[in-house]
Amino acid sequence: AQSVTQLGSHVSVSEGALVLLRCNYSSSVPPYLFWYVQYPNQGLQLLLKYTTGATLVKGINGFEAEFKKSETSFHLTKPSAHMSDAAEYFCAVSRQNTGFQKLVFGTGTRLLVSP
Amino acid sequence: NAGVTQTPKFRILKIGQSMTLQCTQDMNHNYMYWYRQDPGMGLKLIYYSVGAGITDKGEVPNGYNVSRSTTEDFPLRLELAAPSQTSVYFCASTNKAGARETQYFGPGTRLLVL
Numbered sequence: 001a002q003s004v005t006q007l008g009s010h011v012s013v014s015e016g017a018l019v020l021l022r023c024n025y026s027s028s029v030p031p032y033l034f035w036y037v038q039y040p041n042q043g044l045q046l047l048l049k050y051t052t053g054a055t056l057v058k059g060i061n062g063f064e065a066e067f068k069k070s071e072t073s074f075h076l077t078k079p080s081a082h083m084s085d086a087a088e089y090f091c092a093v094s095r096q097n098t099g100f101q102k103l104v105f106g107t108g109t110r111l112l113v114s115p
Numbered sequence: 116n117a118g119v120t121q122t123p124k125f126r127i128l129k130i131g132q133s134m135t136l137q138c139t140q141d142m143n144h145n146y147m148y149w150y151r152q153d154p155g156m157g158l159k160l161i162y163y164s165v166g167a168g169i170t171d172k173g174e175v176p177n178g179y180n181v182s183r184s185t186t187e188d189f190p191l192r193l194e195l196a197a198p199s200q201t202s203v204y205f206c207a208s209t210n211k212a213g214a215r216e217t218q219y220f221g222p223g224t225r226l227l228v229l
Contacts (some may be wrong), residue, residue: 031213043220051215094214105157
């Protein structure tokens with residue numbers, strides 16, 4: 001069975017500070033890993049994903065994440081937070097399951113950015 | 116492209132009432148999904164569909180029904196609303212079944228059952 005753990009339901013940073021959102025996964029097969037972002041009153045949208053190849057993945061809005069197999073982690077980072085980054089972030093792991101994509105989501109981390 | 120659209124945005128139901136949450140996508144995607152999102156929890160899969168006429172249960176299907184008569188539409192039906200169904204409901208779609216595919220989400224329907 002696959003699972004995702006996101007450490008910290010809330011993370012607060014100041015504008016311009018480093019953003020680090022943690023995600024650890026459990027998977028019996030090589031994982032495909034995703035970060036989705038949910039802005040207030042909107043649906044989820046893909047930030048970035050790791051499938052194969054380069055373990056450092058770059059996404060939209062200056063975010064990136066590194067797949068570390070030895071640590072079973074896929075932490076999300078951004079060098080300098082912007083007010084517009086305030087949102088909820090979900091890490092997810094997927095597998096193909098009897099003909100459809102099964103996404104298992106973490107419980108989410110709400111990023112708060114203060115001026 | 117409008118992407119994935121959902122109606123209504125918000126609804127209050129009384130216990131025992133029924134309603135249908137609408138979901139439409141204009142990307143010609145074969146695969147569609149319904150999730151619910153409870154506070155402090157990740158999204159849970161309710162039902163999914165791999166094409167018109169084909170649906171199946173996800174992780175938390177009890178109390179819900181779906182149909183898929185067209186590629187575009189995937190409505191979710193609540194027959195007898197219960198307070199436990201108070202949640203935010205998201206519809207999503209993908210073009211392929213592969214595990215590396217991106218799911219495209221609608222803006223959600225917030226449902227309150229009193």
